[in-house]
Amino acid sequence: MALVTDFAEIVGAKHVLTGADVARWSQDWTGKYSAAPGLVLRPASTQEVSRILTLANARGLSITPVSGHTGLVGGTYAPDGILLSLDRMNTIHEVSATARTATVDAGVILSNLHDAAEAEGLIFPLTFGAKGSAMIGGVMSTNAGGSNVLRYGNTRDLVLGLEAVLADGRVVNLMSALHKDNSGLNLRHLLIGAEGTLGIITRAVLKLHPKPRAYATAMVAVPSLQDALDLLNVLQDASGGEVEAFEYMPRHYIDMHLSRINGAREPFDAPHEINIMVEVATTTERDITELLENVLARRLEEGTLRDAVIAQNEAQRREMWERREAAAEISFWRTPLVDTDVALPLDRMPDFFTRANAAVTTLDPQAEPFYIAHLGDGNAHYSVYPSRDDADLHDRIIEAVEDIVADLGGSFSAEHGVGLSKLNTMRRRKDPVALDMMRKIKAVLDPAGILNPGKTIPD
Amino acid sequence: MALVTDFAEIVGAKHVLTGADVARWSQDWTGKYSAAPGLVLRPASTQEVSRILTLANARGLSITPVSGHTGLVGGTYAPDGILLSLDRMNTIHEVSATARTATVDAGVILSNLHDAAEAEGLIFPLTFGAKGSAMIGGVMSTNAGGSNVLRYGNTRDLVLGLEAVLADGRVVNLMSALHKDNSGLNLRHLLIGAEGTLGIITRAVLKLHPKPRAYATAMVAVPSLQDALDLLNVLQDASGGEVEAFEYMPRHYIDMHLSRINGAREPFDAPHEINIMVEVATTTERDITELLENVLARRLEEGTLRDAVIAQNEAQRREMWERREAAAEISFWRTPLVDTDVALPLDRMPDFFTRANAAVTTLDPQAEPFYIAHLGDGNAHYSVYPSRDDADLHDRIIEAVEDIVADLGGSFSAEHGVGLSKLNTMRRRKDPVALDMMRKIKAVLDPAGILNPGKTIPD
Structure with a gap:
């Protein structure tokens, strides 16, 4: 050939x-x-x-x-x-402890970058379940999120510069290591999250953060989601914004985790409905565990907290993280599955779950909602196991959930991206003028339409 | 007519x-x-x-x-x-204390937004000298920076959503209040910093931050810029990233301030060469003044600090801020003036000033360099008063400074934008493939070329 x-x-x-x-x-x-x-x-x-x-x-x-x-x-x-x-382009070119940056190829595996940063007393904070396989190029192209977004931002907040190859083979060099750079239209943010439709990202300068001296990690159970959100605000103010993760796991997630994962354990002595994994981390000399204990003790007295377990060592901390990081594995285990990845204003989260569950039950009384959320970011992975494999029913479930999301001022796509699975949703839900702008930009930067066609931007 | x-x-x-x-x-x-x-x-x-x-x-x-x-x-x-x-479009539609967002029209004056946020116990942290006149539309269109970027980011880091009118009159609605939203190409970041060349921003959803309970503000004098950068890292780690401002004012700036501004005073009993205004702020209950005092006392002992004055009350704090915020007023007072706004990797800042001063003196022995820097962001406003009003000489001075910036991996445009004044520099310095992408995007979104023609993107 x-x-x-x-x-x-x-x-x-x-x-x-x-x-x-x-x-x-x-x-x-x-x-x-x-x-x-x-x-x-x-x-x-x-x-x-x-x-x-x-x-x-x-x-x-x-x-x-x-x-x-x-x-x-x-x-x-x-x-x-x-x-x-991009898997062969896997060189970590530099980790600079003074500039707190890493210069890497697109094929570097996320957990390898984690290790390289840690060796210099720094962290690349972005993390999620697939960190042992996911590579920086895909992480950037999808503007990946994960469990530390609350403190450190999405991928785009951690990228200082990049290099990409355009559809016609030209290389655009935006490899800046700067914190301020107002030199014309921002092409970096245009390429990040474009899912390979405008160019192929080949290299990047990434922002590293100082490695916390200490972590305080806990599982807490609360009476209501509103209590959880209040706890988050109290903890943020008390710690000076040092909350790194605030992850919601409802009862059905804990149950599924127990039944699916070898060696999985109940987080508390007694089962609770609303379980939150919280992590606070600090570079200061403060006793962050004491700070967390004090906040939790006060709320236990007030009755806005039901139970709490603070990790006593790194092994217990790992167990808490692994429980959360198994989410994608657990939820894709069973079929048929209707999955979403939605964002909402923080204060609408409790409402969202109530309304979505009701809407799903109306459409399919035997359906089982299954979800987990980066609660601190207003990001829910709301899935449904419908009673039958019926494309029309699945579509109606997605539409019903999207209607609620739209009504609450949310987005149908928080952190996983659009790809193929949300192309119809983009067509239905995205502002039509915005869609037209995207199509025009795509057409002018990739006139032959060769880059990842049929993804992200609906015709 | x-x-x-x-x-x-x-x-x-x-x-x-x-x-x-x-x-x-x-x-x-x-x-x-x-x-x-x-x-x-x-x-x-x-x-x-x-x-x-x-x-x-x-x-x-x-x-x-x-x-x-x-x-x-x-x-x-x-x-x-x-x-x-946009001055008549000056409504602050909503300040939400729970969501920590503000929804505003483009003609809202920055300091009015500051006041509205403070009334809810929150802050909109972006600030600079012209805050009493600058409006949100311009702030967004130029991706303005200022003195709190170190902690809170540039304008684009504080914008959750926006609305803009395109060249053909269509309105693009990106008014999200979400912290995660991966729904196609990122048009928000494309419009922010585009200086009105792609659309006119009319509304925005802005991110607010909790108002610190306490500020610790000081003027410090250090033996060298390297000592200043070391102090910044020590303070960042000790405070958990709560340093809000780290502003470099060399001796000649203090002198000019004393001679130009009524009631201006020396920051210290004795004059020093390298003066830094530092501010730390916290939402926690920690004693942040004590923390700052301890760090400074240790460095005084070590000999890496020459002098320090901590503001004892809000009036003293205001005096320190006003000294810094007079910078644009002071520097544009005298002519002829060659001004730049450059960004550098942090660790190259000391080098930059040494080399730029030497290069300017070689070109024009009577020229007086005059500068000030957001040192924590690697952003210098490096200006020169040449000995004569000679366009060719001015151009050579700019080129010489830009050569050094480029050699040190910096950018010729940090936070003021391109507008007209840096159009030639864009042509000379920006990656040609990036320039071509900008031209194509401009041409397809504004085919008649009616939006702010002749700015930002060189032909």
């Missing part, structure tokens, strides 16, 4: 994969978007990515970038298509 | 200004870009802005938006042109 030969000339024959060799890229772990690509290209440098796109653009060949392949919205789905895998 | 009549139909006759009535918009306070516009339109609503642009677009009329008119780069310069002033 002439095409294989041409690509082989760029990346080397053994890095053009076909047939059985593409198996690793054929399985989508959500189970929804599994498909064998026709070709997988594994370039080793920006230069090679550039040559691939130059060639693809000239011939009108579609290219879908892939890094860790851990996305949840089908963003890398390309049956019989060409995947460009 | 038919045009005046047509616009009068949209905004009302008394809000279409011509002749002597445009005087208020004819003076540029830097003195560099004073020019009388031909017409000033003062719409009262998004709807009126939309109708103005629809008409202008159909007839190919250029429109330059203006709000507080306090910019430093000629971004609103439009001799004989049409200015669209």
